[in-house]
Amino acid sequence: MSRGRRKSTAKVSLGYLEMDIMPIVWRHGLVTVKEVFEELYPSRKLAYTTIMTVMRRLAHKGILEVDDSVVPFVYQPKVGSQELAAAVVDEVVDRLLEGSSAPLVLHYLEHGKISSAEQGKIKTLLRGRVKTE
Amino acid sequence: MSRGRRKSTAKVSLGYLEMDIMPIVWRHGLVTVKEVFEELYPSRKLAYTTIMTVMRRLAHKGILEVDDSVVPFVYQPKVGSQELAAAVVDEVVDRLLEGSSAPLVLHYLEHGKISSAEQGKIKTLLRGRVKTE
């Protein structure tokens, strides 16, 4: 059945500030600490060095990649948003829901905002599904 | 669009051990520290007092309720698994995916195990959906 191992991104655990920074990085693709700092500043009055510390930690975790051959350093994401979100959420699903994602899916279908386009994708997926169980 | 407040369960944040304990509590409904300890022990060789400390913390967070009128104390969940999982995952979705749950839903429809019964529910839901967005 090859339900295979928890794939690549193992041992994922992110703090809230780390999570808040990631979307900015994804939007930019290549980004400096300063750019993240300035984009985040209006909503979160954090020190520049705070952002730097956190971005360094993200790099240390393998979630960001740093090019330190130029100054200021240029950061870029090593994993995509869906991949990372799925990895983080998997930890929760595995623990709280003991692996069954269905309740969560139902929850979001009921309460989340899903565009028509996405509903279409879902229907298509459902048609072609192999019923696992 | 009433992006409204995060409903009841506000400020949800659980550690991994806290999460590992919750399914046991849900299964029992009413449970003592000892029962949780014994059920968890085969897979996690933790001290009895460790479980006690964590369960007390969960109670402090309002996730468990304690009846200390009897000894040993009896704990019970104050929130259901789906509700709690959704609250925790919402934090991640709001941050990493900036609120759009669709990518996650698609991810689980593709990679998660969804029973036929659940697929049926999903289809029904989809049929009756108000297309938001």
Next chain:
DNA sequence: CACATAATACTACACACCTAATATATATCA
């Protein structure tokens, strides 16, 4: 090149969570 400016490195503190040892209180049994 000297100085100002910008960036990075280092250090640190607070709090949450995991873990558990030790101390104290509560039941239970002979």
Next chain:
DNA sequence: TGATATATATTAGGTGTGTAGTATTATGTG
């Protein structure tokens, strides 16, 4: 009721994350 077993309370160390100050290094400018 005294001893024993059981449970709870207290205390604490280690690590991760949020936050940021200070020190050091690199860059740009006159």
